[in-house]
Amino acid sequence: MLDIPRDNEKSFAEGKILKSMTEGVGVVTFNNPEKRNAMSLDMWEGLGQALTELRDNPEVRVVILTGAGDKAFMSGADISQFEKNRHNAQASEEYSRRSDAQRALLANYPKPTIACIRGFCLGGGMQVAMLTDIRIAAANSQFGIPAAKLGIAYSYDGLKHLVSLVGPSWARLLLYTGMRIDSAEAERIGLVDRVVADGQVWNATFEIARTISGNAPLAIQAAKITIAQALKDPDQRDMKAIKAIGTACMDSEDFREGRRAFMEKRKPHFKGR
Incomplete structure (x- = not known):
């Protein structure tokens, strides 16, 4: 069971x-x-x-x-x-x-x-x-x-x-x-x-x-969105959606937390924003 x-x-x-x-x-x-x-x-x-x-x-x-x-x-x-x-x-x-x-x-x-x-x-x-x-x-x-x-x-x-x-x-x-x-x-x-x-x-x-x-939700969302778009025919892909989630990742609190955690050699605590 x-x-x-x-x-x-x-x-x-x-x-x-x-x-x-x-x-x-x-x-x-x-x-x-x-x-x-x-x-x-x-x-x-x-x-x-x-x-x-x-x-x-x-x-x-x-x-x-x-x-x-x-x-x-x-x-x-x-x-x-x-x-x-x-x-x-x-x-x-x-x-x-x-x-x-x-x-x-x-x-x-x-x-x-x-x-x-x-x-x-x-x-x-x-x-x-x-x-x-x-x-x-x-x-x-x-x-x-x-x-x-x-x-x-x-x-x-x-x-x-x-x-x-x-x-x-x-x-x-x-x-x-x-x-x-x-x-x-x-x-x-x-x-x-x-x-x-x-x-x-x-x-x-x-x-x-x-x-x-335990990983960064926005980064995972970016991967999911990008893979889904990559599987579509080129003329059907939403490149704006890919760019938008990429920008959201780079501007996120989680990206800053990831950098700090790496420098401080500790496990990051991601919040999905």
Whole structure:
């Protein structure tokens, strides 16, 4: 089991989404282990609420997403809801509209995000993981997109992120076959960033988050903004946004604190301004 801090814990979606915060690190837990953390519409909306509250909390500097139990990060959408919510194109469009808003929130999140993955990470779970900035996986994790086995089309945004991480050939292989791959293969093709022993994945992820939390927030924001713009086509890049955050860093109290701490050979205390 993952030893997740429970400081200031709050629940959403009747307890199936949990939010907590400790040491500047926000944690969102998909808490539906009986269904391998499959996502219902209520859970999608609860995820949006949890992410919004952590986004708006100035004490939170980085957010980890993880799954309850040791079986899954997220096994995708709750298929038992398909007959009610996704039985045809019109119903599926409404489902997508409501869940897409939460994915867009994560895609444009202003703070660093990390997926701590253990067990199954499938379908919509892979899409959520790919929307985070960093993916840390336990050695026992499995990854796949079974859309072709369900007769559904994987979303454009999900495929765009998949292709950007693993390239078009691996994206085709994963989508056409619906195959699952293990953590070692996922790391080799660039789907995850680091693989850790099963019992150490939470501690390893939290240590990375704590390191990020201790660094200068404006500098991290500058890196996040610049990388996001670099991934766009040249004519779509917002160079003014890059210049603005660079200027904000150079004029910040944190930059002065960083210089003083370096000269005084001590750990800096950044305030994000």
